[in-house]
Amino acid sequence: MKIINYREIEGRSSGFLILLAILGLLALLGLGSAHYMEEHGHVVTGMTNQIVWGIPHVFAVFLIVAASGALNVASIGSVFGKSFYKPLAPLSALLAIGLLGGGLTVLMLDLGRPDRVIVAATHYNFKSVFAWNVFLYSGFFGAVAIYIWTMMDKTVSSYTKPAGYLAFVVRLLLTTGTGSIFGFLVARQFYDSALLAPMFIIMSFSYGLAIYLGVLMASYKWTNRPLGDAVINRLKNLLGVFIAAVLLLVTIFHMTNLYFTKHHGVEAFILLNGGIYTSLFWLGQIILGSLVPLVLLYAPGISKSRSAIAFACGLVILGGLSQMYVTIIGGQAYPLVLFPGYQESSSFFDGVVHNYSPSLPETLLGLGGMAIAGIIVTLGLKVLRFLPLSLADSVADPHAK
Numbered sequence: 001m002k003i004i005n006y007r008e009i010e011g012r013s014s015g016f017l018i019l020l021a022i023l024g025l026l027a028l029l030g031l032g033s034a035h036y037m038e039e040h041g042h043v044v045t046g047m048t049n050q051i052v053w054g055i056p057h058v059f060a061v062f063l064i065v066a067a068s069g070a071l072n073v074a075s076i077g078s079v080f081g082k083s084f085y086k087p088l089a090p091l092s093a094l095l096a097i098g099l100l101g102g103g104l105t106v107l108m109l110d111l112g113r114p115d116r117v118i119v120a121a122t123h124y125n126f127k128s129v130f131a132w133n134v135f136l137y138s139g140f141f142g143a144v145a146i147y148i149w150t151m152m153d154k155t156v157s158s159y160t161k162p163a164g165y166l167a168f169v170v171r172l173l174l175t176t177g178t179g180s181i182f183g184f185l186v187a188r189q190f191y192d193s194a195l196l197a198p199m200f201i202i203m204s205f206s207y208g209l210a211i212y213l214g215v216l217m218a219s220y221k222w223t224n225r226p227l228g229d230a231v232i233n234r235l236k237n238l239l240g241v242f243i244a245a246v247l248l249l250v251t252i253f254h255m256t257n258l259y260f261t262k263h264h265g266v267e268a269f270i271l272l273n274g275g276i277y278t279s280l281f282w283l284g285q286i287i288l289g290s291l292v293p294l295v296l297l298y299a300p301g302i303s304k305s306r307s308a309i310a311f312a313c314g315l316v317i318l319g320g321l322s323q324m325y326v327t328i329i330g331g332q333a334y335p336l337v338l339f340p341g342y343q344e345s346s347s348f349f350d351g352v353v354h355n356y357s358p359s360l361p362e363t364l365l366g367l368g369g370m371a372i373a374g375i376i377v378t379l380g381l382k383v384l385r386f387l388p389l390s391l392a393d394s395v396a397d398p399h400a401k
Contacts, residue, residue, distance in 0.1 A: 004087045004395065006152075006385035009223050011378075016222075020378060023371045030368010033361035034109035045362050050354040051332045056110040058324045059366030062207065063103030063373060064137075064178055065200055066320070068171040069208020070095035071144065073235075075171070078147075078164025084234065087396060088216070089164075090386040093148045094377055095212055096171070097141065102373030104137060106366055129181045136174045143170040152385065175201045182327065189266035190331035195256060199249040203320065206242040210316035213239060215377065217310055219387060228393030229304070236309050240297040243316060247290050250323075266334045269353070270326065277330035280322040289319010329356055 009016075037044060047054040074092035077085035108114045124131040147167040150160040179200030182191040213235050220227035254271065257263040270277055293312035295302075302308045333354045381387060388395070 005389045006090065006387060007389050008383060008385050009219070009381050009387065011382035013222075016378075016382075020375070023374045023378065026364075026371035027368050027375060029364045030106075030366075030371065031109075033364040033368065034114075037361050037365070038114075045359045046357045047362075048354065048356070051329060051356045053328050053332060054110075054356065055325070055329070055358040055362045056106050056365045056369075057328050058321060059369050060103045060106040060110065061178065061328060062321055062324045063099045063106070063369060065175060065204045065324075066207040066211055067096045067099035067103060067140070067204075068175040068178075068201075069204035069206065070099055070212050071167060071171050072205050072208055073212055074147070075164060075168045078161055079168045084396070087388045087391065088231070090148065090151055091216065091219075091381075092212060093144050093151070093167075094380045094384075094386050095208075095215060096144050097148075098373045098376035098380065099208075099211070100137065100140060101376050102369040102371070105372050106369030109365060129177060129184055133174075133177050133181070136170070136177045140167075140170050140174045143167040171204075172201065175204045182331070187336055188331050188334075189263055189337055190257075190270065190327070190334060192263075193253060193256065195249070195253045199246075199253055202242065202245045202249050203323070206239065206246045206316060207320040209235065209239045209242055210313040210320075214310060214313040214317075217306060217313075219381065220391065223387075225387070226390045226392035226395075228391055228396055230393045230397035231391050232306065232309065233304075236297050236303075236312070239313070239316070240294055243290055243294055243297075247286075250285075262337070265337070266331075269334050270330055274330060274333075277326050277333065281326045281330075284322030285319050285326060288315050289322055290316075293319070332356075 045054055071092055073085055074089035074096075076082050077089045108117050111117070120130075120134060124134070126132070143163075143166045147160070147163040150156050150163040176197045179197035182188075183193055183196035185191040213232075216235070217227065217232070219225075254267060257267050270281055272278060274281075293315045296308045296312040296315075297303055333356060335352055335354070390396075
């Protein structure tokens with residue numbers, strides 16, 4: 001590995017300013033939507049007493065899960081000692097901070113009373129996974145901040161490895177906690193599974209790496225910095241492995257549910273007759289979000305194309321949002337099974353599949369969270385030295401001649 005020089009980006013071009021303006025506009029629209037929903041109540045959203053987590057939660061959970069996965073590149077370098085990945089670590093940590101910041105912003109603003117977040121931070125019910133996540137989220141911020149400090153300050157560089165181990169453990173706990181939010185909800189037929197925790201971990205690897213690879217390619221292309229094939233090929237092959245692993249875990253999850261008779265109803269709903277949820281599962285999550293990216297990443301003739309790789313990253317992100325939509329909203333749309341073996345109905349919509357249509361304010365809030373993540377990363381690249389000046393093969397590849 002050659003000596004790596006890091007430099008901040010100039011950020012003076014019209015393209016940079018346009019990007020920042022677009023992200024800023026989306027963030028303002030998101031904040032304005034949150035204010036509109038707070039003033040008028042959740043009646044202006046598509047959420048109901050039956051579906052209390054809407055599309056803002058889809059964006060929020062996706063960003064939080066992806067934040068953990070984005071740090072995976074740094075973990076490979078520090079925890080597993082792979083020197084090839086060490087120059088990629090600072091951007092990995094910055095993305096983790098940015099994605100988690102964007103996700104938590106949406107999460108807090110979607111509560112309806114974000115001013116009461118201080119209550120959640122000072123009063124805990126440790127039987128609730130939500131209480132655990134207060135510590136996991138703040139702990140993740142702290143661990144990654146320390147990790148970045150050790151990577152960028154030569155006076156404390158000897159602590160980079162232990163800081164990397166700390167961040168690695170915290171990120172696994174974070175994703176386990178996020179998956180357990182759903183896995184511990186035994187009242188919901190689609191959530192009640194211990195497999196959701198490991199599935200969320202491997203999902204984070206896939207989503208985070210797709211975002212990381214897309215940001216890396218865009219950053220070097222827009223700043224005219226050299227980015228060699230060695231880095232791209234290593235990361236895109238790793239992404240393919242993670243996509244396949246997600247497919248395997250999703251298959252095991254549904255096969256496990258199908259083994260138990262009590263889950264046959266919800267599985268039929270998701271896989272066969274759930275309308276938008278079935279379409280998003282097969283078309284969005286499985287075909288466009290998994291199978292097509294695998295073809296783009298490995299098929300001879302197109303697997304070396306950077307456009308194809310970037311497109312595959314975009315499809316993985318869309319597939320991840322589809323998976324979150326099916327999991328979070330589809331799991332709530334299926335009615336609670338209050339009396340197994342019987343049918344029930346009442347004025348409270350018992351036994352009825354619940355309808356949900358995302359409203360514009362909800363959608364803008366979710367997009368605003370993604371924009372906030374983008375602003376954090378964009379400004380971070382401009383202010384601090386997160387990007388190597390060159391990742392050409394002669395610099396990044398230890399086997400280059």
